[in-house]
Amino acid sequence: MTFDESRWVWMDGRAIPWQNATTHVSAHSLHYGSGVFEGIRCYETTDGPAVFCLDAHLDRFYASAEVYGITIPFTREELINAVSEIVRLNNFRSCYIRPICYLGSGSLGLHPDNNPVEVVILAWPWAPYLGAEGLKDGVRVTVSPWRKFQSQMMPTTAKACGQYLNSILAVRDAVSRGYAEALLLDAEGHLAEGSGENLFIVRDGYLVTNDERHSILLGITRKAIMKIAQDLGFQVKVNALYLEDLLSADEAFLTGTAAEVTPIREVDGTPIGERTPGLVTAEIQRVFFAATSGRDKRYKEWLHPVEYKAEHNSDELLQSAF
Numbered sequence: 577m578t579f580d581e582s583r584w585v586w587m588d589g590r591a592i593p594w595q596n597a598t599t600h601v602s603a604h605s606l607h608y609g610s611g612v613f614e615g616i617r618c619y620e621t622t623d624g625p626a627v628f629c630l631d632a633h634l635d636r637f638y639a640s641a642e643v644y645g646i647t648i649p650f651t652r653e654e655l656i657n658a659v660s661e662i663v664r665l666n667n668f669r670s671c672y673i674r675p676i677c678y679l680g681s682g683s684l685g686l687h688p689d690n691n692p693v694e695v696v697i698l699a700w701p702w703a704p705y706l707g708a709e710g711l712k713d714g715v716r717v718t719v720s721p722w723r724k725f726q727s728q729m730m731p732t733t734a735k736a737c738g739q740y741l742n743s744i745l746a747v748r749d750a751v752s753r754g755y756a757e758a759l760l761l762d763a764e765g766h767l768a769e770g771s772g773e774n775l776f777i778v779r780d781g782y783l784v785t786n787d788e789r790h791s792i793l794l795g796i797t798r799k800a801i802m803k804i805a806q807d808l809g810f811q812v813k814v815n816a817l818y819l820e821d822l823l824s825a826d827e828a829f830l831t832g833t834a835a836e837v838t839p840i841r842e843v844d845g846t847p848i849g850e851r852t853p854g855l856v857t858a859e860i861q862r863v864f865f866a867a868t869s870g871r872d873k874r875y876k877e878w879l880h881p882v883e884y885k886a887e888h889n890s891d892e893l894l895q896s897a898f
């Protein structure tokens with residue numbers, strides 16, 4: 577991410593210049609990770625920019641906050657407008673959008689005591705997370721020595737800041753050993769997910785993925801891919817996944833807002849299938865990008881259009897923001 581000073585950030589109810597979007601070092605969330613966030617993509621479509629699965633992301637944002645006892649002090653409608661506003665003000669045709677809601681400065685006791693709840697929405701252009709080449713040719717992954725935490729320890733279905741320390745440990749280890757991504761096993765030794773993606777395998781023409789019983793975040797891309805696969809006529813099974821299932825799969829791929837649909841080429845040196853991407857993965861990728869670009873009208877309801885209204889002029893706003 578480049579820190580472009582001409583950018584806009586939505587912070588606590590209004591758009592402000594990027595460099596003004598600061599918070600105090602005593603913020604509770606800086607010390608303890610007490611915040612929740614979302615990762616959303618806005619795609620360029622045939623009808624202008626559109627936010628992919630915005631409703632589902634906002635549902636998860638509110639649900640994650642609720643688990644941690646944080647009340648997001650903005651209505652859904654206000655957040656929908658804020659997301660559109662920040663895309664529009666930055667003049668993005670496509671971008672990644674990061675809403676975050678966190679506890680600000682107040683008490684630094686572990687029990688948050690009347691700490692203010694801050695809400696920020698950032699946006700920036702973000703290339704495919706595991707590289708354009710990874711998207712095309714697949715990535716090499718490794719099984720992490722770090723296990724995914726169990727939902728009795730922390731709610732895996734919530735997307736909370738502090739929870740990502742587990743992912744950071746795993747991905748740092750993977751990258752230091754020359755891999756693009758880490759796959760984490762759950763506490764029982766089943767495959768859970770990537771450090772920031774869900775996992776699918778393809779075997780004999782059907783798909784298998786796991787669910788929250790295996791300590792995963794229930795990805796919004798995962799759900800979209802399940803629907804696309806079914807519409808393509810593939811059966812999708814939801815089962816525990818073992819490492820041997822992956823190693824002997826015909827194809828495997830990762831899904832996530834950032835990583836989109838990224839084929840897995842190799843797991844710790846073992847090639848997956850005969851070619852990457854496999855034919856099923858390639859077909860799913862094709863329909864996924866047809867959906868995100870608005871070319872496949874069957875998935876139109878997944879796209880929330882960002883209207884560029886004449887009323888917004890970032891120069892005027894810049895004057896009033898200082």
Ligand SMILES: Cc1ncc(COP(=O)(O)O)c(C=O)c1O
Binds near residue numbers: 769772773774797831
């Ligand atoms: C740990 C983890 N699993 C899965 C996903 C995929 O979720 P989504 O498709 O909603 O982006 C993500 C990304 O947000 C993630 O961080």
